[in-house]
Amino acid sequence: MKMKYLKIAASALAIIGMNACKPSADKTSSGSFLAGDAAEKVYVKPGTHDEFYNIVSGGFNGQLSVVGLPSGRTLKIIPVFSQFAESGWGYSEETKPMLNTSHGFVPWDDSHHVALSTTKSEHDGRWAFINGNNTPRIARVSLSTFRTEEIIEIPNSGGNHSSPFITANTEYAVAGTRFSVPPDNNADVPISSFKQNFKGYISFVSIDKATGRMGIKFQLKTPGVSFDLARAGKGKSADWFFFSTYNTEQANTLLEVNASQKDKDFILAVNWKKAEEYLAKGKGKKEAAKYAHNVYSEETHSATSTILNEVMTLDPKECPDMLYFMPCPKSPHGCDVDPTGQFIVGSGKLAAVIPVFSFDKMLKAIANKTYDGNFDGIPVLKYDAVLHGEVKKPGLGPLHTEFDGQGNAITSFFVSSELVKWNIAKLEVIDRVPTFYSVGHLSIPGGPTAKPYGKYVVAYNKITKDRYLPTGPELAQSAQLYDISGEKMKLLLDFPTVGEPHYAESIPASLIEKNTKKIFKLEENKHPYVAKGEKETKVVRKGNEVHIYMTAIRSHFSPDNIEGIKLGDVVYFHLTNLEQDWDVPHGFAVRGALNAEILVMPGETSTLKWIPTKVGVTPMYCTDFCSALHQEMQGYIRVSPAGSKVPLSWGTGKNPVSDAEKKVAKR
Amino acid sequence: MKKIIQMLTLLPFFLWSCGGAEQRADTPKTDDSVLEKQEEVHGQEVKELALSTPLDQAMVKEGLAIYDLKCSACHKLTDEKLVGPGWTGVTKRRKPTWIVNMITNVDMMLAEDAEAQKMLEECLVRMPNQNITATEARSLIEYMRQNDGEK
Numbered sequence: 001m002k003m004k005y006l007k008i009a010a011s012a013l014a015i016i017g018m019n020a021c022k023p024s025a026d027k028t029s030s031g032s033f034l035a036g037d038a039a040e041k042v043y044v045k046p047g048t049h050d051e052f053y054n055i056v057s058g059g060f061n062g063q064l065s066v067v068g069l070p071s072g073r074t075l076k077i078i079p080v081f082s083q084f085a086e087s088g089w090g091y092s093e094e095t096k097p098m099l100n101t102s103h104g105f106v107p108w109d110d111s112h113h114v115a116l117s118t119t120k121s122e123h124d125g126r127w128a129f130i131n132g133n134n135t136p137r138i139a140r141v142s143l144s145t146f147r148t149e150e151i152i153e154i155p156n157s158g159g160n161h162s163s164p165f166i167t168a169n170t171e172y173a174v175a176g177t178r179f180s181v182p183p184d185n186n187a188d189v190p191i192s193s194f195k196q197n198f199k200g201y202i203s204f205v206s207i208d209k210a211t212g213r214m215g216i217k218f219q220l221k222t223p224g225v226s227f228d229l230a231r232a233g234k235g236k237s238a239d240w241f242f243f244s245t246y247n248t249e250q251a252n253t254l255l256e257v258n259a260s261q262k263d264k265d266f267i268l269a270v271n272w273k274k275a276e277e278y279l280a281k282g283k284g285k286k287e288a289a290k291y292a293h294n295v296y297s298e299e300t301h302s303a304t305s306t307i308l309n310e311v312m313t314l315d316p317k318e319c320p321d322m323l324y325f326m327p328c329p330k331s332p333h334g335c336d337v338d339p340t341g342q343f344i345v346g347s348g349k350l351a352a353v354i355p356v357f358s359f360d361k362m363l364k365a366i367a368n369k370t371y372d373g374n375f376d377g378i379p380v381l382k383y384d385a386v387l388h389g390e391v392k393k394p395g396l397g398p399l400h401t402e403f404d405g406q407g408n409a410i411t412s413f414f415v416s417s418e419l420v421k422w423n424i425a426k427l428e429v430i431d432r433v434p435t436f437y438s439v440g441h442l443s444i445p446g447g448p449t450a451k452p453y454g455k456y457v458v459a460y461n462k463i464t465k466d467r468y469l470p471t472g473p474e475l476a477q478s479a480q481l482y483d484i485s486g487e488k489m490k491l492l493l494d495f496p497t498v499g500e501p502h503y504a505e506s507i508p509a510s511l512i513e514k515n516t517k518k519i520f521k522l523e524e525n526k527h528p529y530v531a532k533g534e535k536e537t538k539v540v541r542k543g544n545e546v547h548i549y550m551t552a553i554r555s556h557f558s559p560d561n562i563e564g565i566k567l568g569d570v571v572y573f574h575l576t577n578l579e580q581d582w583d584v585p586h587g588f589a590v591r592g593a594l595n596a597e598i599l600v601m602p603g604e605t606s607t608l609k610w611i612p613t614k615v616g617v618t619p620m621y622c623t624d625f626c627s628a629l630h631q632e633m634q635g636y637i638r639v640s641p642a643g644s645k646v647p648l649s650w651g652t653g654k655n656p657v658s659d660a661e662k663k664v665a666k667r
Numbered sequence: 668m669k670k671i672i673q674m675l676t677l678l679p680f681f682l683w684s685c686g687g688a689e690q691r692a693d694t695p696k697t698d699d700s701v702l703e704k705q706e707e708v709h710g711q712e713v714k715e716l717a718l719s720t721p722l723d724q725a726m727v728k729e730g731l732a733i734y735d736l737k738c739s740a741c742h743k744l745t746d747e748k749l750v751g752p753g754w755t756g757v758t759k760r761r762k763p764t765w766i767v768n769m770i771t772n773v774d775m776m777l778a779e780d781a782e783a784q785k786m787l788e789e790c791l792v793r794m795p796n797q798n799i800t801a802t803e804a805r806s807l808i809e810y811m812r813q814n815d816g817e818k
Binding site: 519521522523532533534535536551553554555556558578579580581582584627628629 | 735736737739740741750791792793795796797798799
């Protein structure tokens, strides 16, 4: 037994890295880090609600999780860049266009960063944005229906990591490319011509105030570096956007070594208002680029995908005073702006300090041209001239910083596996607490806004090891909730997450729940194949296509007996849920369906395509337990051989019970 | 008067929704009561309902449209029981207020009304909330009266 514990401890140490400033990794975590009243603080009484919605990225599952805080209970998974067999998202005819791209149907992505919409840098509870890292995309998710409403692909990008961070009033979401790439319309160049041909494109995606509709307003063709993370300014710095960069060495191979040569990389400061001015002055140039724009309509319950063919670009060489580089040690990852908009915190993954930049000093250095040369024509500001100060010996491997609204910052440290709280003005470490193990992102409710709520911080850990019951080689990713209301951070709760969360945001429940959509009104349903009442149900043949206008209500389908389908037909079940009560979805499944089942919400119409493969009578049924007679919610569809003369017929039949009763009554 | 009371009860809800700049509090409030309220008129008991003769044909027409969209899947116009009872004779068996409350205030009816509870035991499917307003329910009454032979 002892031996086993030693082994676990040894492996944990190996992960965390051996080093003096590492806090002791107490396996049971019952040390002084655990709050004495932890259970009470995370207990949400049966029948009551959590205080915060925690909107969590799913990483490699391409989804979003909705978690309640402080309980850590998972409430919903929202498919975004993924197919979801549970609801038919990405399988139903209506939702398939959402996953269309210039490459075709891409039903997967790596979704990293959540950005909740803001007004004046404060949460407004309207939308969540999230990036697709692999096939560059940005998605907008409604916080009223908790569904993905829009996805826009980003051209001229190789990995949309520095995204979708938003400006103060949600004017723009950004998309900085992680891989510099040659322009899409002239991309067949030698990889070794990186320095001549590759550009680090940054896209500014405009967001319509009323509808949230997205469009690429312009792309900045910046020098070929890797953009990592970003944050918009706030308050006085609201016209600016800050991007961390790495690989300013401009290496195109063995980046592990070759992109870690310089002592300092850069934070790129972008004056986006200036970019808008240049655009208005006609400095923009339209370039050929192919990308998809997919929009889901709540009225038709259907998505459309449009391929666009050009994008507006701005060349910094023709737009002076728009971009400035601030040197930042060393391969910075997080680039976070404090609630006042005055301080920009760089987190150099490989640095031994946390540099904090001053916005006022930056403006002064720009005015006085306090330059340290230029990088590909873009002025590099002198490090000392823009620096507010450095936090010395904060820990190892700083990644991300969030703010508590009390003048403090909390930074995550991957290598030393801890959260460190420090004072922004004084640059002094106040407290440190271990994470189990190796924290990546962290999230404070309202942490990236102008008015953080504080109260909690969640650590999203990259390594789980022994924290939960083992489940084979693959383990649930572990998150940890800490109380930060006092000076000392206290561990409250471990909770498993879905996928691999990168960033997350938390927002008070009161800003979301009042807007929650309960039903879709039947009267407003504009689906082309809706059946508004059983009277409108029918089966229509168009060549080898068969369209079934079908309805569901507790607890039967109409029609539930269909004949006259032939092998070689393509059958579309257009199912309208006639219910108008909250929380009464119906499901639909047909034997042998090669796609998925569908879940249809009250008042919604959804379509399952079915290509029969066998002659015979095929059952179909409701998959969502809807009433005491749910098990009876079933029907048959008869498939005859190709060329068969069986006529198309359908019905919900007479009620046999009632007929039988009548016969009895007559006697 | 009823309308005014209704509006007054909804007032705090509207105030809440246009919180805007006031949304930020030190301890954000979680108010679950707004969630429990349906967006239409559910939960408001209809206590009086006056009928008039002859039938209001505009209401009959509206009632038929609502029937086709939201009722016909479960209720036949004959005496045949499908999911719920057929509508033939319903206006003779039940008071108009009873019918309207079954449509717009079904939770209260199933909790308090013995006749409604008896129906649930027979049908085993709760009469669903079909998001029908009291005014729309009034039109349904008119349509049911026509179905029962009234002019």
